[in-house]
Amino acid sequence: MELIKPSFGLIFWMLIGFGIFFFILAKYAWPVITQGIASRNKKIQDQLDEAERVHAELENMNLKHEQMLAQAKMERDDILNEARAISEKLKEDAKLKADAEAQSIIADAKQAIQMEKMKAITDLKNEIANFSINIAEKIMTEELSDKERQEKLIEKWVDETNLN
Amino acid sequence: MICKYYKHVLAGFCVALLLTFFSQSVLAAEEKEFDAGPFIIEHVTDNYGWHICGEGGKSVTIPLPVMLIDNGHFVAFMSNKFHHGEAAYKGYAMGWGEQKGSIVKLTDDYTGHLEEGVDYPVDHVCKFDISITKNVCALIISLILITWIFLSVAKQYKRRPDQAPKGLQAFVEPVIVFLQDEVINPSLGKNAPKYTPFLLTLFFFILFNNLMGLIPIFPGGANLTGNIAVTGVLALLTFFVTQFSGKKEYWKDIINTPGVPWWLKVPIPIMPFVEIIGVFTKPFVLMVRLFANITAGHIIVLGFISLIFIFGQMSPYIGYGVSIVSIFFYLFMSCLELLVAFIQAFVFTLLSAIYIGAACGEEEEELQLAE
Numbered sequence: 272m273e274l275i276k277p278s279f280g281l282i283f284w285m286l287i288g289f290g291i292f293f294f295i296l297a298k299y300a301w302p303v304i305t306q307g308i309a310s311r312n313k314k315i316q317d318q319l320d321e322a323e324r325v326h327a328e329l330e331n332m333n334l335k336h337e338q339m340l341a342q343a344k345m346e347r348d349d350i351l352n353e354a355r356a357i358s359e360k361l362k363e364d365a366k367l368k369a370d371a372e373a374q375s376i377i378a379d380a381k382q383a384i385q386m387e388k389m390k391a392i393t394d395l396k397n398e399i400a401n402f403s404i405n406i407a408e409k410i411m412t413e414e415l416s417d418k419e420r421q422e423k424l425i426e427k428w429v430d431e432t433n434l435n
Numbered sequence: 436m437i438c439k440y441y442k443h444v445l446a447g448f449c450v451a452l453l454l455t456f457f458s459q460s461v462l463a464a465e466e467k468e469f470d471a472g473p474f475i476i477e478h479v480t481d482n483y484g485w486h487i488c489g490e491g492g493k494s495v496t497i498p499l500p501v502m503l504i505d506n507g508h509f510v511a512f513m514s515n516k517f518h519h520g521e522a523a524y525k526g527y528a529m530g531w532g533e534q535k536g537s538i539v540k541l542t543d544d545y546t547g548h549l550e551e552g553v554d555y556p557v558d559h560v561c562k563f564d565i566s567i568t569k570n571v572c573a574l575i576i577s578l579i580l581i582t583w584i585f586l587s588v589a590k591q592y593k594r595r596p597d598q599a600p601k602g603l604q605a606f607v608e609p610v611i612v613f614l615q616d617e618v619i620n621p622s623l624g625k626n627a628p629k630y631t632p633f634l635l636t637l638f639f640f641i642l643f644n645n646l647m648g649l650i651p652i653f654p655g656g657a658n659l660t661g662n663i664a665v666t667g668v669l670a671l672l673t674f675f676v677t678q679f680s681g682k683k684e685y686w687k688d689i690i691n692t693p694g695v696p697w698w699l700k701v702p703i704p705i706m707p708f709v710e711i712i713g714v715f716t717k718p719f720v721l722m723v724r725l726f727a728n729i730t731a732g733h734i735i736v737l738g739f740i741s742l743i744f745i746f747g748q749m750s751p752y753i754g755y756g757v758s759i760v761s762i763f764f765y766l767f768m769s770c771l772e773l774l775v776a777f778i779q780a781f782v783f784t785l786l787s788a789i790y791i792g793a794a795c796g797e798e799e800e801e802l803q804l805a806e
Contacts, residue, residue, distance in 0.1 A: 278481060278537070281574075285664060288574050299586060307592030
């Protein structure tokens with residue numbers, strides 16, 4: 272019976288003791304501890320969130336950076352291509368111009384040669400004409416010196432003239 | 436090499452020490468007839484003094500103050516005046532027979548040895564006995580210790596805010612977090628902060644005293660959480676907290692239980708009657724469960740130890756032989772009781788939280804969790 276009979280004294284002391292104990296812990300220990308844990312949890316969570324955010328930002332920046340790099344590369348390629356095209360064109364133009372110039376020079380030379388040639392031919396003709404006149408004169412002088420021969424020649428020229 | 440085996444050596448030494456101790460006890464027990472029943476009951480119930488060791492007249496006992504309010508007078512003296520129930524002091528004596536465990540007032544103010552065979556007429560049993568008994572003393576010691584532990588833990592939180600837990604703090608914190616996450620918050624929902632201090636106090640009080648009860652020597656060894664008065668007070672607190680936090684729905688559900696056929700409520704209110712009984716059985720079961728679990732564990736351990744003495748009376752050699760077996764069983768039981776200490780503290784807190792949660796109208800959430 273003693274085992275299951277609650278004693279008055281123990282209930283009394285238990286109520287007082289547990290009451291004081293509960294009061295002390297509920298006032299000075301539990302709020303501090305639970306708030307401490309909660310605040311630490313919050314801090315850890317905040318830091319995790321912050322890390323996540325920074326990570327995302329970094330990722331974003333990386334992406335932007337890469338984009339910029341790609342764009343820069345593209346731009347460079349464009350510029351290079353353009354430069355190449357221009358240089359190509361310049362080269363082509365120069366070549367064309369040089370060709371044209373050469374052609375004109377050649378043409379000029381040809382013309383000059385032609386002119387010189389004509390001039391030379393004319394000179395030659397004149398010379399030949401002079402020669403011929405001289406020769407003819409000589410021949411004439413020679414031929415007309417003889418009477419018989421003069422007549423023969425005149426006869427011949429008359430014949431020929433009649434024929435024509 | 437020494438390092439490798441020192442644990443075995445230490446264990447062997449301990450066993451040898453225990454064997455010596457028990458063999459001494461066996462030899463001592465030979466002098467007087469050993470009765471296991473009273474021996475066990477004496478160890479699991481409350482006492483006016485704190486028995487350390489030894490038997491009878493040679494025993495070492497810490498005397499504790501006896502305080503009585505008898506007929507409006509305050510009477511106080513030390514418990515060693517009783518000489519283990521063999522003497523009376525100013526007419527006060529330890530009760531026997533039906534009054535065992537209480538203090539009785541004899542008809543005459545007799546001080547001195549109580550002779551055996553002489554009939555001392557009892558005037559009345561002292562009802563208002565607020566003596567600092569063994570359990571009260573253990574209660575005070577444990578309360579001071581737990582208060583000190585948690586105040587120092589709280590101080591650590593204040594001194595090093597938002598830092599990783601260290602030392603005692605790291606030891607206590609996982610338990611608190613576990614209780615908050617697994618017991619208090621699921622059962623109480625949004626009301627949790629209001630009841631967290633009570634439930635945490637309850638848990639650590641029960642756990643600490645369960646563990647103190649497992650230590651066989653002073654300042655442990657008092658069967659505090661295996662005392663029906665202590666568990667009764669704890670259950671009573673849960674009962675009051677539950678009733679005072681009861682919302683309108685809680686009382687409505689008791690009077691008019693939903694989901695029950697109408698003929699169980701009208702004309703004979705069977706269900707309301709059952710529900711009202713349930714209000715009282717819940718804390719009653721809390722009280723009995725903790726008391727029975729802890730006391731049963733202690734009784735089994737004491738039973739194993741009693742075996743040594745019982746066999747020792749037949750022959751000291753059988754006593755030695757049995758003591759080896761008994762000690763191993765004792766160690767096994769202690770491990771089991773260690774587990775029970777945690778489980779019972781957890782169960783008491785969990786059920787308290789669920790009862791309070793049900794009264795606060797958090798039952799639906801609880802059901803959702805169960806699904």
